[in-house]
Amino acid sequence: MSETSPTVTAWEAAYLRFETCEEELRKFLRRLRKLGALTWPRDAQVVEIFCGRGNGLHALHHLGFTRVEGVDCSAALVARYSGPAKFVVADCRQLPFPDASRDIVIVQGGLHHLPELRADLEKVVSEVRRVLRPSGRFMVVEPWRTPFLRFVHWVGSFRLARRMWAKLDALETMTELEWVTYDQWLRQPEAVLRRLEGDFATERKCIGWGKLMWVGRRESD
Numbered sequence: 001m002s003e004t005s006p007t008v009t010a011w012e013a014a015y016l017r018f019e020t021c022e023e024e025l026r027k028f029l030r031r032l033r034k035l036g037a038l039t040w041p042r043d044a045q046v047v048e049i050f051c052g053r054g055n056g057l058h059a060l061h062h063l064g065f066t067r068v069e070g071v072d073c074s075a076a077l078v079a080r081y082s083g084p085a086k087f088v089v090a091d092c093r094q095l096p097f098p099d100a101s102r103d104i105v106i107v108q109g110g111l112h113h114l115p116e117l118r119a120d121l122e123k124v125v126s127e128v129r130r131v132l133r134p135s136g137r138f139m140v141v142e143p144w145r146t147p148f149l150r151f152v153h154w155v156g157s158f159r160l161a162r163r164m165w166a167k168l169d170a171l172e173t174m175t176e177l178e179w180v181t182y183d184q185w186l187r188q189p190e191a192v193l194r195r196l197e198g199d200f201a202t203e204r205k206c207i208g209w210g211k212l213m214w215v216g217r218r219e220s221d
C-alpha cells in the first residue's frame with residue numbers, strides 16, 4: 001500500500017493473514033452455490049454488505065452476476081478491491097440505497113461485528129428489508145456456536161497450536177480483538193433467528209461447521 005493508503009488496523013491485518021484471496025474466493029463460491037445462487041437471475045441487482053476486501057464481489061462476478069455492489073465501512077479494505085463492482089464506504093446500519101431498489105442483499109461475517117447487537121441488528125435487518133424489492137432475497141452467513149466451533153477455539157487456546165498453524169493464529173487474533181461483539185453474537189442464536197425470520201420467509205437454512213448459512217425472501221408489507 002502507498003503511504004497515503006488508509007492505515008490497516010490489527011484486526012484487518014489478522015483478517016488479511018487468515019486466508020489468501022484465492023482461498024477466500026473458493027470459499028465464497030462454495031457458499032453461493034450451496035445457498036442456491038446458480039438459480040438466481042444473473043441480472044439481479046446484488047449488494048454485498050460488510051464486504052471487506054471484496055472477494056465476495058469477485059465470486060458473484062465469477063458466477064455471472066453483472067450488477068454487483070459492495071458496502072463496507074473500512075476505507076483500508078475497500079482500497080484493496082479492484083474489480084467491476086461499485087464499492088461504497090458506508091455504515092451498513094444506514095444503507096445508501098433507495099427503497100425497493102435491489103434484488104439480493106448478502107452479508108458474510110459482518111453481523112457479528114455489530115456493537116449493540118439487538119438495536120444494531122434491528123437497524124441492519126430493517127435497512128435490508130427497506131432496500132429489497134418484494135420477494136427479494138437476503139443471504140446471511142455468520143459464525144454459529146456448534147461443536148465444531150467450540151473445538152476450533154479449544155485448540156486455539158493452546159499457544160503451541162497457534163504457533164504451528166498460522167491460519168488458526170489469525171482466526172484467534174481476530175476473535176480476541178472482536179471478542180465483545182463475537183461473544184454476544186454467539187450467545188443469542190434464538191434472538192438472531194427470530195429477527196431474521198420475522199421479516200423474511202426462510203428459503204434455505206444450514207447450520208454446521210461453525211456457521212449459520214441462511215437465505216430468506218422478503219415478505220410483502
Ligand SMILES: C[S@@+](CC[C@H](N)C(=O)[O-])C[C@H]1O[C@@H](n2cnc3c(N)ncnc32)[C@H](O)[C@@H]1O
Pocket residue numbers: 015049050051052053056071072073074077090091092093107108109110113114
Ligand atoms: C469479518 S469482515 C467480513 C468481510 C467479508 N464479508 C468476508 O467474509 O471476508 C467484517 C467486515 O465488516 C466491516 N464492518 C464492521 N462494521 C461495519 C458497519 N457498521 N458497516 C459497514 N461495515 C462494517 C469491517 O470493516 C469488515 O470488513
